[in-house]
Amino acid sequence: MPHIQQWLDAGDHWLGLHGTSGGRAERVEGLRQRRIVKTEHHIVKTEHHALLGSYFLTHPPICKFRVGVAAIDHPSTEGLGKSFIVEDEPYFIELQDPASTQILLAVDYGPTAEAPAIGTIYPSDTSLQPDGRTRVIGYTRGIGGGRVTYFALGHFHSPNIRGLRPVDPGTNAAAVSWRVGY
Numbered sequence: 810m811p812h813i814q815q816w817l818d819a820g821d822h823w824l825g826l827h828g829t830s831g832g833r834a835e836r837v838e839g840l841r842q843r844r845i846v847k848t849e850h851h852i853v854k855t856e857h858h859a860l861l862g863s864y865f866l867t868h869p870p871i872c873k874f875r876v877g878v879a880a881i882d883h884p885s886t887e888g889l890g891k892s893f894i895v896e897d898e899p900y901f902i903e904l905q906d907p908a909s910t911q912i913l914l915a916v917d918y919g920p921t922a923e924a925p926a927i928g929t930i931y932p933s934d935t936s937l938q939p940d941g942r943t944r945v946i947g948y949t950r951g952i953g954g955g956r957v958t959y960f961a962l963g964h965f966h967s968p969n970i971r972g973l974r975p976v977d978p979g980t981n982a983a984a985v986s987w988r989v990g991y
Contacts, residue, residue: 868898874896
């Protein structure tokens with residue numbers, strides 16, 4: 810990670826998508842599920858997550874949900890409007906430094922988006938924001954002279970996912986254009 814840190818310190822921009830917030834999985838005694846490895850102090854085990862700014866916890870099954878655009882005036886969300894609907898994995902990610910993070914996209918999956926990993930593999934749902942309902946699925950934050958931007962949406966390749974076209978050319982193209990300065 811020192812090379813990425815130096816790259817960011819020099820003013821560059823890391824655009825992370827979907828599985829970038831994942832990590833190394835370990836077996837959980839007595840369960841068929843696995844969990845992402847963390848230290849005992851609930852700090853990510855790798856520098857990767859601290860630098861990225863988020864940590865994947867789990868996701869319920871693929872479903873449709875409305876994504877709220879929290880920063881409609883940000884260059885990476887240009888043209889998305891106030892909200893849009895997608896069908897994707899409803900990611901639960903834990904922000905590593907909320908105070909330094911600008912939220913771009915957020916969701917309220919509702920009461921049906923409970924994940925079995927919460928309460929069994931993970932003692933609590935650390936992806937919830939202070940309102941107890943909202944989860945962040947897109948953000949940006951400054952690192953040194955550069956930035957990290959992350960979007961949890963990501964099943965553009967899957968024929969089982971419908972409705973992502975507004976995000977693929979919108980979110981990702983806007984974020985890439987912002988990164989390269991267009």
